[in-house]
Amino acid sequence: MGLFQIFHGNNKKKSEYKKATYEKGPFMIKCPFCFKKFKTEQVVFRASHAEEGDPEYEKTIDELLNEYNRKAGKSALPEINSVIKTQDIPEKNKTRVDGVLIEIKDKYDISTSERLCPYCHNELPITAGRGPSKVISVVGASQVGKSVYMTALLYVLEKYTCERIGASLIAGSSEYNDEIRENQEKIFDNNIMLDPTPKQHVEPLIANMKFKNDKIPPLTLIFYDVPGEGMTDKGYIEKHGDHIKNSDGIIFLVDPLQMRALRKKISLMNKEVKGDFTEKYQEPKDIIVYFFENFISKQSHEKTSIPTAVVVTKSDMLKNLRDEEYISENSNIFRNYNHEKFFNLNEFENINGEVMKFLEKADAPFKGAMDACFKTTGYFAVSSLGCNPQNLKIDENVGIEHIRVDEPFLWLLYEMNYLDGRRD
Structure with missing residues (x-):
């Protein structure tokens, strides 16, 4: 390129040129669903498992996701796996690609790569960020x-x-x-x-x-x-x-x-x-x-x-x-x-x-x-x-x-x- x-x-002269200028990272993420913009470190994750008796990992109603669904005219979801915030996850349990956080291991040492928008909890595209x-x-x-x-x-x-x-x-x-x-x-x-x-x-x-x-x-x-x-x-x-x-x-x-x-x-x-x-x-x-x-x-x-x-x-x-x-x-x-x-x-x-x-x-x-x-x-x-x-x-x-x-x-x-x- x-x-x-x-x-x-019809506004520009035919003689005008400029070099290609691609955006440079780190890239802000734009949610494809609610269109909020946020930094890659602000993503949250959907737990890949549920643990009965642990309030952090029990299945629960996702109020943010259901709020989005109601606004969009979709049906509310029943209880699903919990959402994990990354602030308390040790750095050694975080996986990054191109400087972007794409996967974590939770406190049970179980991995999840299902990244969510922190504002509506819809799943983000794999290349987001x-x-x-x-x-x-x-x-x-x-x-x-x-x-x-x-x-x-x-x-x-x-x-x-x-x-x-x-x-x-x-x-x-x-x-x-x-x-x-x-x-x-x-x-x-x-x-x-x-x-x-x-x-x-x-x-x-x-x-x-x-x-x-x-x-x-x-x-x-x-x-x-x-x-x-x-x-x-x-x-x-x-x-x-x-x-x-x-x-x-x-x-x-x-x-x-x-x-x-x-x-x-x-x-x-x-x-x-x-x-x-x-x-x-x-x-x-x-x-x-x-x-x-x-x-x-x-x-x-x-x-x-x-x-x-x-x-x-x-x-x-x-x-x-x-x-x-x-x-x-x-x-x-x-x-x-x-x-x-x-x-x-x-x-x-x-x-x-x-x-x-x-x-x-x-x-x-x-x-x-x-x-x-x-x-x-x-x-x-x-x-x-x-x-x-x-x-x-x-x-x-x-x-x-x-x-x-x-x-x-x-x-x-x-x-x-x-x-x-x-x-x-």
């Missing part, structure tokens, strides 16, 4: 394809992209690994679409990005996929939306069918869906209303500085638009591109410009609201599957093609100073 060339929207944590919220209206996009993104990152940028993607835990694998198997092996994300408490999906260059600290990625119905429900957002204002990056997905001007123009491959889709789809600007009402309006200058990738999904559908007024048949949107070793700024500027012009024509109110409310934006178009499923099934004869799926995420990495930006 060498020099970075900075390009934030050994590198920075970045919260990425994936937002958008109902039916925009957030879950499918996330499944495709993690698949593409793990199988192809990480190798190109000198990294490896590792699931945050076996539980999250099973969830990812189940969704990927459903889509890519069985050709079946995912069910919509239920409108309930949303658990983070945690992955670790480990770099081959050991001078680069590992990155803990905390993804939140918000149900579309929840994005416009004030009560739901008040209860579950803390992660959005605590985000380090936002991926804002927009479905072409949400754009009123395009609904009757796009020739859908699913012949069973006909007529005006006005009632079926929320408008993209509806989501910005949430951002402004609940978050942006409470900030200085009423603009958020969180880097936000605006992503037009299902870009393969635009081939059926057959209207040069909106997009050319030879557009870069329909051509896949692999960013090798660095984030190609020329390629970004091309796709960024094309998608901005497309949105200005297809949904000018939305584009105008983005300009008014978001300071740092990049515009992209992706297709998670490369085809339009029918009756929740993917045609095996057509096959799956990922088009520019990883590009919005790589732009966020670039904005976070974790990926070089250069011109070819």
Whole structure:
């Protein structure tokens, strides 16, 4: 990783460069659940055993964890193993990696490595404290394809992209690994679409990005996929939306069918869906209303500085638009591109410009609201599957093609100073 060339929207000169600057440890831990920040020495541990008759090690109700669960709309837990604070643990019974406390032996000489947030008692990712944590919220209206996009993104990152940028993607835990694998198997092996994300408490999906260059600290990625119905429900957002204002990056997905001007123009491959889709789809600007009402309006200058990738999904559908007024048949949107070793700024500027012009024509109110409310934006178009499923099934004869799926995420990495930006 060498020099970075900075390009934030249209505000920076093409000649500006800066060297990559990675955060240096010791790293503060950001809890993926309550978003409190604390030093690594402040972690507590869940005992790996219970001892009847010992008040410190008897099973007990975890009030902090249940308080979090109640706030999140989850069920309270029964008695579980106790929480161990580390102040009274002898130094010889503490294990550190990269200066971070990751395991202890308790007074019974029994080990535990289940580290907890001291504020909400949720279990922390294994890499917490050994590198920075970045919260990425994936937002958008109902039916925009957030879950499918996330499944495709993690698949593409793990199988192809990480190798190109000198990294490896590792699931945050076996539980999250099973969830990812189940969704990927459903889509890519069985050709079946995912069910919509239920409108309930949303658990983070945690992955670790480990770099081959050991001078680069590992990155803990905390993804939140918000149900579309929840994005416009004030009560739901008040209860579950803390992660959005605590985000380090936002991926804002927009479905072409949400754009009123395009609904009757796009020739859908699913012949069973006909007529005006006005009632079926929320408008993209509806989501910005949430951002402004609940978050942006409470900030200085009423603009958020969180880097936000605006992503037009299902870009393969635009081939059926057959209207040069909106997009050319030879557009870069329909051509896949692999960013090798660095984030190609020329390629970004091309796709960024094309998608901005497309949105200005297809949904000018939305584009105008983005300009008014978001300071740092990049515009992209992706297709998670490369085809339009029918009756929740993917045609095996057509096959799956990922088009520019990883590009919005790589732009966020670039904005976070974790990926070089250069011109070819």
